[in-house]
Each structure stands twice: as structure tokens, then as C-alpha cells.
Amino acid sequence: MKKFDLRKIRLKTTRIDDIDDRMLLINLYATQAITFIIGFVWLLFQRRNPFSLYAPENDWQFLYWGLGLAAAVVLLDMLAARFVPDEANDDGGVNDRIFRTRPIWHIALLSLVVAICEETLFRGAVQHHIGPYWTSIVFATIHVRYLRHWIPTGLVFVISYALGWIYIRTGTLLAPILAHFVIDLVMGLVIRFRREP
Template sequence: MKKFDIRKIKLRQVTVDELNDKMLLVNLYMTQAITLIIGFAWMFFQSRNPFALFKWPGSWNFALWGAGLAALVLIVDLILSRWIPEEASDDGGVNERIFKNRPFWHIVVLSAIVSICEESLFRGAIQQAIGPYWTSIVFAAIHVRYLRHWIPTGLVFSISYGLGWIQVQTGTIWAPIAAHFLIDFIMGCIIRYRREQE
């Protein structure tokens, strides 16, 4: 039997253009699963029950907070897209590749998975340890594809801080999950159906 030599493993950076559609989705689902696992593990180390985090709130107020933040983010994004050159807000084509050929139901599923997994880690675990400001710095840094330009980096930081703020205001993680879902879902539909019309 041939011995495995770890020194022969070579890593190289891969661009989104080098991934086929299947590998892009596998990558997306795997990173979200890892994000959720890290978030749950972090909460266990904080001696917190991650399942208690998802307790449904007594009222639907959280949905108003989430929808309000999502509306604000989408309005700001629309305003910025009118005055900023497209290359200044370029994410390397990742969002376009993820959403442009997806059916409506898949945009819903992707948006739900991303919002639940990312909010579990960032608002559910990290924010409890270091607060909304530093969590937003980590959140912006994790979204590496935006770091090439200061405008999308600032926007991602601001969105993250808003997500943390509405969780503090409502006392439930469902508010940032709702906002995150609506932002991703609406932007995904814009990408999908704008391309269809062109």
C-alpha cells in the first residue's frame, strides 16, 4: 500500500470563474455548514444552549425590525448603485454566479440557509463574546470578496452592525435572521430576474 505524503499536497487559490456551478454550490453549502458548526461549538464553550437561541419570540415585532433594516439596506444600495461605478462595488462576480441561473425556490433556500448559519455564528456566538462593533469587523473581514474596495467593505460592516443592533433591540436572533434573509433574497431575485430581462 502506497504511503500518503502530506508534503505532496499543493494548495492554490481558485477564482470563482474556475468553479463550475456544481462546485460553487458545494462550496457554498459546505462553508455554511462549517459556519453553523463553529457557531454551535462556540455557544457550547460559552456554556449556552444554541437551541435556546432559536426560541420563537412571543410577538412578530422582530419581523418589523428585520424588514425595516432590510428596506434601509436595499434603499442605500440602490442609491449607491446610481452614483458609484460598477467596478467599485464588484465582488468578483460571486453573487452573480450564485444567483443568476437559480430558480425562485432555490434563491429562497439559499437565502434561508445563509441567514440562519451566518447569524448563528456572528450574532449568536461572536457578538455575545465581543459585542456588535468587533463582530462587524470580523463579519466584514470574512466577506473577503468585498475587501478590494472600501465602499462595499463599509457597507458590509454597516449591515453587520445593523444586524447586531436589531438583535440587541429585540432580544431575539430572529430579527437579524429575518433582515439577512430579506436582503439576500431580494438581491438574489434582482440579480436573477434583471439578467433574464436583459
């Protein structure tokens, strides 16, 4: 039997153009699954019931907070797109590759999966340990494709902090999940239907 040797593993930098569509989706879904599993297990280690975090505490109040934050973020992003040069908002073409040719149902599914997985880990588990400020720093850092430009990095930090704040305010992950979902869905649809200049 052949022995596995860790020293033979080599990492290399890959550009988004080097990855085909199928592999891009596999990577996206796999990273989201890993994110969700880490968040879920972390919640169990915190001796918290993961399912109770998804229950609304104040009836439908989470809808107002989630939709209100999403509307504010979409408006802010539209203003940034209008007044900030394209090169300052460049994410390396990742979002364009993910959303440009997807059918609407798939954009909605991707947005929902990302919202549930990331909010479970960051707002549900991480924020419980280190608070919304440091969680937002970690959240902005893992969105590594934005780190080359300070404007998108700052926006990701502010959005993350706002997601953490509405989670504290409502007491349910449904508020940040809803906001995250609507933000990603609208941005995905904008990319999907945007006309090339």
C-alpha cells in the same frame, strides 16, 4: 498502508470562472454547514442553549426590526448601485454566478441557509464574546471578495453592525436572520431578473 503527508498539500488561487456550477454550490453549502457547526459548538462551549436564541422574546416585534432593517439596506444598496460606479461594487462575479441562473425557490433556499448559518455564528456566538463592533469587523473581513473595494466593505460592516444591534434590541436571532434572509433574497432576485445593458 500509505501515510498521509501534509507537506504535499498545495494551495492555489482559483478564479470564479474556473469553478463549474456544481462545485460552486458544493462550496457554498459546505462553507455554510461549517459555519453553522462552528457557531452551534461555540454556543455549547459558552454554556448557552442554542435553541433558546431562536425564540422571540417580545412576541412579533422581531418582524418589525428584521423587515425594517432589510428595507433600509435594500434602499441603501439601490442608492449605491445608482450612484457608485460598477467597478467599485465589483465582487469578482461571485454573486452573479450564484444567482443569475437559479430558480426562485433555490434563491430563497440559499438566502435562508446563509442567513441562519451566518447569524448563528456571528450574532449568536461571536458577538457574545467580542461585541457588535469587532464582530462586524470580522464579518466584513470574511466577505473577502469585497475587500478590494472600500464601499462594499464599508456597507458589509454597517449592515453587520445593524444586524448585531437589532439582535441586542430584540433578544432573538430571528430578527437578524429575517433581515439577512430578506436582504439576500431581494438582492438575489435583482441579479436573477436584471436586464443586461
